[in-house]
Amino acid sequence: MSAATPQSANSLPRDRRGRPLRDLRVSVTDRCNFRCNYCMPRDAFGRGHRFLPKRELLRFEEIETLARAFTGLGVHKIRLTGGEPLLRNDLEDLVARLAQLDELDDLALTTNASLLTRARADSLRRAGIRRVNISLDALDERVYRQINQIDSPLGDVLSGIEHALGAGFDAVKINMVVQKGVNDGEILPMARRFRGSGAILRFIEFMDVGNHNRWSLGRVCTAREILETIAAAHPLEALEANHRGEVAKRWRYADGGGEIGVIASVSEPFCGGCARARLSAIGELYTCLFAVSGFDLRKWLRAGLGAEELRARIGALWRGRRDQYSVERLSQPRTAHSGADAAQNSQKVEMSYIGG
Ligand code: SAM
Ligand code: SF4
Ligand code: SF4
Numbered sequence: 001m002s003a004a005t006p007q008s009a010n011s012l013p014r015d016r017r018g019r020p021l022r023d024l025r026v027s028v029t030d031r032c033n034f035r036c037n038y039c040m041p042r043d044a045f046g047r048g049h050r051f052l053p054k055r056e057l058l059r060f061e062e063i064e065t066l067a068r069a070f071t072g073l074g075v076h077k078i079r080l081t082g083g084e085p086l087l088r089n090d091l092e093d094l095v096a097r098l099a100q101l102d103e104l105d106d107l108a109l110t111t112n113a114s115l116l117t118r119a120r121a122d123s124l125r126r127a128g129i130r131r132v133n134i135s136l137d138a139l140d141e142r143v144y145r146q147i148n149q150i151d152s153p154l155g156d157v158l159s160g161i162e163h164a165l166g167a168g169f170d171a172v173k174i175n176m177v178v179q180k181g182v183n184d185g186e187i188l189p190m191a192r193r194f195r196g197s198g199a200i201l202r203f204i205e206f207m208d209v210g211n212h213n214r215w216s217l218g219r220v221c222t223a224r225e226i227l228e229t230i231a232a233a234h235p236l237e238a239l240e241a242n243h244r245g246e247v248a249k250r251w252r253y254a255d256g257g258g259e260i261g262v263i264a265s266v267s268e269p270f271c272g273g274c275a276r277a278r279l280s281a282i283g284e285l286y287t288c289l290f291a292v293s294g295f296d297l298r299k300w301l302r303a304g305l306g307a308e309e310l311r312a313r314i315g316a317l318w319r320g321r322r323d324q325y326s327v328e329r330l331s332q333p334r335t336a337h338s339g340a341d342a343a344q345n346s347q348k349v350e351m352s353y354i355g356g
Helices: 060-071 091-099 118-127 141-148 154-166 184-194 223-233 298-302 307-319 325-331
Strands: 023-027 077-081 106-111 131-135 171-178 200-205 236-238 249-253 259-263 276-279 284-286
Touching: 023 060, 060 091, 060 276, 060 298, 060 307, 077 091, 091 106, 091 118, 118 154, 131 154, 141 154, 154 171, 171 184, 184 200, 184 223, 200 223, 223 236, 223 259, 298 307
Parallel strands: 023 077, 023 276, 077 106, 106 131, 131 171, 171 200, 200 259
Antiparallel strands: 236 249, 249 259, 276 284
């Protein structure tokens, strides 16, 4: 395969709002062993649900070719996600391929950790994963199972977190999606559990992704509410962002107990700095988490386009991007995006399809 020549910084594409392309999420499967109520609720993703046929998925060498094109356009960071990426037994092969890309300075994974054995954590680390995000929404067994909807025991993910911490990744973060009336009572227990643990806990506002999670503004526990809950027990101090475009706002415990992050995608959208593209498991490019459709890159790959041509076409797609869904959501009347508003929401891509 001929490698694309990286472009000089000032010829890298910027979208119509002046945003560069820096970050790529790659969904390696649309399947998941969980049915989290905010992502793949059982009633919409039940036995009859048709997942992508395996033959449709991009082969690892195809993902590598696309990743090379993306790094030539400014991407420095790739995150592997899904669905549940650890359902791909040979994921380490893909990791090893991507880890060789020169322009990449971060290769990360998001997982529910239910399958993250010690051996798997070690092999992923050895293959080149630098950072791991683990989803955990509650420490109360009943609440945890109520959310994952498959009765997956809490012990499995807690072991997965221990394995990740033991494997020597550069960072391990815990992602908690907070749903009012479901797991907001878990904010303080989670904060206490992960203070000083070596893992950074990040609270994520519940988003109206996809079409089935019965989202409404009333079910969003805002960043402000989350921070007030924690600060009442453990005073917090704001921290500077690690880098421009960082989505999580960082805080630290005033008593030295470490840091937390809050991702306020609903109450304080960050579209203005959004430099993120998403690649579905069958090779469609999505330029926004809330997009209605993607661009089929697989057909170009399979038509045999070379690296330079792929890069030129993907760059042109990025230059045409205007997305800022979350900013627009904020300017709508408060009821405009309720889960009941089927006409408006019925076409959005599912998060498990393009990766969170
Ligand atoms: N299965 C893996 C996992 O759960 O970590 C990776 C894929 S999952 C779609 C990626 C992330 O998206 C998870 O951290 C999950 O909590 C988050 N997510 C899914 N649906 C969400 C929603 N409605 N609002 C906010 N975050 C959501
Ligand atoms: Fe699966 Fe992750 Fe979605 Fe939960 S959040 S259903 S673990 S893809
Ligand atoms: Fe980026 Fe779309 Fe999310 Fe805005 S709504 S931050 S453009 S993914």
